Amino acid sequence: MAVPKKKRSKAKKRTHKSLWKGKARAEAQKALSLGKSVLSGRSSFIYPTEEDDEDNEE
Incomplete structure (x- = not known):
């Protein structure tokens, strides 16, 4: 029986x-910080780039 x-x-x-x-807010701040680090080239993780994709196709 349903109870309110x-x-x-x-x-x-x-x-x-x-x-x-x-x-x-904290998650948004982390995402923004990560995005800034990727754009500035100071990121500490490996992610695929267009150059890597071209090398794998050949």
Whole structure:
């Protein structure tokens, strides 16, 4: 039988939303930082480039 959920208080709702947005903000900052490092050529990981793809085809 279906039972209605309990309502979340405004304070808990705001806290939960703040934490959720904070996590998203941190992930966005990491993605931006990674993108900047790739563009500047200072990245510390290997990723395929167009030159590598051409070498593999031959």
